[in-house]
Amino acid sequence: xxxxxxxxxxxxxxxxxxxxxxxxxxxxxxxxxxxxxxxxxxxxxxxxxxxxxxxxxxxxxxxxxxxxxxxxxxxxxxxxxxxxxxxxxxxxxxxxxxxxxxxxxxxxxxxxxxxxxxxxxxxxxxxxxxxxxxxxxxxxxxxxxxxxxxxxxxxxxxxxxxxxxxxxxxxxxxxxxxxxxxxxxxxxxxxxxxxxxxxxxxxxxxxxxxxxxxxxxxxxxxxxxxxxxxxxxxxxxxx
Ligand SMILES: Nc1ncnc2c1ncn2[C@@H]1O[C@H](COP(=O)(O)OP(=O)(O)OP(=O)(O)O)[C@@H](O)[C@H]1O
Ligand SMILES: [Mg+2]
Numbered sequence: 001x002x003x004x005x006x007x008x009x010x011x012x013x014x015x016x017x018x019x020x021x022x023x024x025x026x027x028x029x030x031x032x033x034x035x036x037x038x039x040x041x042x043x044x045x046x047x048x049x050x051x052x053x054x055x056x057x058x059x060x061x062x063x064x065x066x067x068x069x070x071x072x073x074x075x076x077x078x079x080x081x082x083x084x085x086x087x088x089x090x091x092x093x094x095x096x097x098x099x100x101x102x103x104x105x106x107x108x109x110x111x112x113x114x115x116x117x118x119x120x121x122x123x124x125x126x127x128x129x130x131x132x133x134x135x136x137x138x139x140x141x142x143x144x145x146x147x148x149x150x151x152x153x154x155x156x157x158x159x160x161x162x163x164x165x166x167x168x169x170x171x172x173x174x175x176x177x178x179x180x181x182x183x184x185x186x187x188x189x190x191x192x193x194x195x196x197x198x199x200x201x202x203x204x205x206x207x208x209x210x211x212x213x214x215x216x217x218x219x220x221x222x223x224x225x226x227x228x229x230x231x232x233x234x235x236x237x238x239x
Contacts, residue, residue, distance in 0.1 A: 002108045002137055005070075008115040009043070011237050012138055013172060017146045018156020020125035023177035023201070024146050028122040029057040030223060033214060034230035036078035040117040040237075043073065046083035047134070048124040049095050049103055055085050059212035070110040077214050082111060100129040108137060117237055126156070127163060135169060142236070144172045144198070149179055149186055161193050172236055173198035175229065199229040 006012065015028040025048065032044040046054040055061075058077060064086055066072040073080040084093055084103065095103060113119060124130055134141060143164055147153045157174065164171050173196030176186045180203050190197040201222055210216035217223060 002105075003139060005109060005111060005113065006119070006138065009113055009119045010117050011142060011233075012119045012121065012140060013142045013144055013233065013236075014047075014121040014123055014131075014134060015144050015146060016123045016131060016160065017125050017153070018127075018158075018160045019147075019150075019153040022125070022146045022148045022153055024125070025053045025122050026057055026207075026222070027146055027175060027177060027201070027226060027229075028120050029054045030217065030226040031230055031233065032079050032118075032120045033058075033077060033218065034223070034227050035118055035120075035233065037218075038230065038234070040234070041080075041115060042078070043080040043082070043113050043116045043119040044122065045073075045081075045107075045111075045119060046085075046122045047104065047130050048122060049084050049100055049130070050093055051124070052083050052085050052093075054081075054122050055083050057211055057217070058214060068112075070112045071107070072112050080113060080116070082107070097129055101133050104130060104133050105137065118233070127160060135167060142170045142172050144233075145174045145195075146177055147174060147186065148177055149181070149183060154186055154189060157190075158193065161195060171195055172233070176200045178203040198232055199225055201225040201229075 015024045017024050032042050036042040046052045063074050065074055073082040147157045174190045175198050179200050187197045204222050207220055207222055210220055
């Protein structure tokens with residue numbers, strides 16, 4: 001059933017990280033917006049069921065998917081968007097193991113994405129339930145890894161990359177986010193792992209004030225870098 005629901009999507013890209021708080025949700029959202037602005041058919045699926053945030057980044061309130069023998073994700077800012085917040089609203093969603101798997105299986109099985117060039121998945125951090133279930137359930141899944149310059153964040157990238165390589169899951173590359181100096185240590189280490197260093201995105205003090213306003217978000221330095229990243233992703237589609 002899941003295969004059938006995803007069969008008209010050219011590339012499914014999961015935005016992942018070893019550590020939390022490195023900028024996955026922000027980059028997944030801005031990447032989706034950048035690709036949609038280029039005219040690609042894009043979906044964004046917030047898979048951080050217990051702590052979804054992409055709706056905040058996109059400034060969404062009061063929208064609901066249509067239902068017609070399944071869920072039809074609403075189009076917001078030019079992209080098809082799905083999040084558990086449609087159903088949880090302001091409520092909390094404390095989910096453990098099996099509940100997470102069931103929510104994921106249910107949403108993947110009933111969502112009608114239609115024809116898409118890219119479906120971006122915003123994952124919770126680390127190698128947990130959602131990541132492992134996605135690997136099990138979604139064919140032709142690609143991973144894009146986000147890290148910060150911190151040694152602690154990179155330490156977990158090594159583990160994540162090692163798992164994905166062992167499972168022969170393609171890694172699009174690594175994005176270094178919230179860069180505060182010119183060190184190229186992460187870039188070197190990424191290439192030592194045999195991975196592509198896709199982009200470096202500076203820490204932008206002005207970003208926080210633009211969260212929730214996609215027009216202002218698109219004018220930030222982060223948006224410029226994500227725009228360059230989106231060009232690299234479009235090459236993936238052509239390959
Ligand atoms: N380049 C940047 N410059 C400034 N702030 C940033 C940048 N990237 C992300 N942030 C901020 O850092 C915080 C964490 O980002 P985000 O929520 O996207 O991370 P995450 O990896 O999705 O976190 P989690 O693992 O909890 O899901 C947010 O407040 C976000 O606005
Ligand atoms: Mg997140």
